[in-house]
Amino acid sequence: MVFDPTNNPTSQYYKDASDLELRNFYAAKASINTNFTIPSIPPTIPMVYDDTVARFGKNTAEMAISHFQGVIQSFFVGLVGAKRILEIGTFTGSSAICFASALKRNGVKGGPDANGNKPVICLDISEKFAQIARDNFKEAAVEDFIEIIVGDANESLASLKGQQFDVIFIDADKISYTAYYDAAIDNKMLAKGGLFIVDNTALKPAIQLIDCSVPLPEDKLPEDGRGDDYEAYKYLGRPIHEFNEYIRQDPRCEAIMLPIFTGVTLLRMLDNN
Ligand SMILES: C[S@@+](CC[C@H](N)C(=O)[O-])C[C@H]1O[C@@H](n2cnc3c(N)ncnc32)[C@H](O)[C@@H]1O
Numbered sequence: 001m002v003f004d005p006t007n008n009p010t011s012q013y014y015k016d017a018s019d020l021e022l023r024n025f026y027a028a029k030a031s032i033n034t035n036f037t038i039p040s041i042p043p044t045i046p047m048v049y050d051d052t053v054a055r056f057g058k059n060t061a062e063m064a065i066s067h068f069q070g071v072i073q074s075f076f077v078g079l080v081g082a083k084r085i086l087e088i089g090t091f092t093g094s095s096a097i098c099f100a101s102a103l104k105r106n107g108v109k110g111g112p113d114a115n116g117n118k119p120v121i122c123l124d125i126s127e128k129f130a131q132i133a134r135d136n137f138k139e140a141a142v143e144d145f146i147e148i149i150v151g152d153a154n155e156s157l158a159s160l161k162g163q164q165f166d167v168i169f170i171d172a173d174k175i176s177y178t179a180y181y182d183a184a185i186d187n188k189m190l191a192k193g194g195l196f197i198v199d200n201t202a203l204k205p206a207i208q209l210i211d212c213s214v215p216l217p218e219d220k221l222p223e224d225g226r227g228d229d230y231e232a233y234k235y236l237g238r239p240i241h242e243f244n245e246y247i248r249q250d251p252r253c254e255a256i257m258l259p260i261f262t263g264v265t266l267l268r269m270l271d272n273n
Pocket residue numbers: 063064065088089090091092093094095096123124125126129151152153154171172173176
């Protein structure tokens with residue numbers, strides 16, 4: 001069930017919702033003060049979602065972060081005092097708009113810096129999504145804060161070598177999560193005190209691999225029979241699980257997975273890395 005913290009639930013919602021759903025709803029309500037008046041979440045965010053649903057349907061629109069996730073991520077941008085953000089996977093722009101607005105609260109000004117770079121750099125492979133995102137940035141009055149590099153993020157990341165970011169948000173194709181993380185670390189792209197936010201790290205196909213001691217099967221679904229979609233497992237579950245295992249064993253970092261939405265991992269580098 002999708003909950004919308006801008007609307008009050010019906011009595012039917014209360015009747016049908018699980019405790020977890022009700023808790024999510026209550027937490028969202030408690031965190032978003034009346035109707036998006038907190039400065040970090042611009043009022044255009046619900047409109048971006050509605051427009052995305054109208055263009056691509058509800059299933060595809062679900063790729064965007066929810067309003068409440070935008071609030072939470074904005075909080076972390078404030079917490080680390082971020083000045084520059086790298087987003088890998090932008091879609092129609094919801095998360096980028098939240099990031100830009102949170103940077104404004106940190107006192108960051110729009111426009112290119114001395115090196116010609118705007119405060120938020122977004123990477124997306126799709127020119128179609130990028131164009132819609134640019135329009136949404138204008139609508140939210142954050143176009144001076146965000147630039148999009150269109151192309152495979154694996155290549156775009158290499159072109160950004162030498163730049164540093166206080167927050168790196170990984171939310172593109174799941175198969176490349178480990179490669180994105182490695183590229184960012186190898187190129188020293190996370191500034192000291194910075195934070196990785198990694199989305200969808202507990203997607204259902206990854207949870208199928210809950211027993212971390214079982215070797216990952218190459219050609220069959222996990223034997224518990226819970227999986228009904230081998231493609232989802234192979235291209236989402238398996239690479240996400242491998243990423244989770246990779247960072248769990250990485251002595252350079254400290255990471256925690258928050259069991260919210262479809263799993264959000266927060267990761268920081270330890271001091272000597
Ligand atoms: C989950 S969506 C991002 C959602 C976005 N953060 C938001 O909140 O609206 C994933 C995006 O990653 C992009 N993508 C997929 N593969 C990619 C790749 N290899 N390089 C760059 N972007 C990619 C897709 O085009 C899609 O827009």
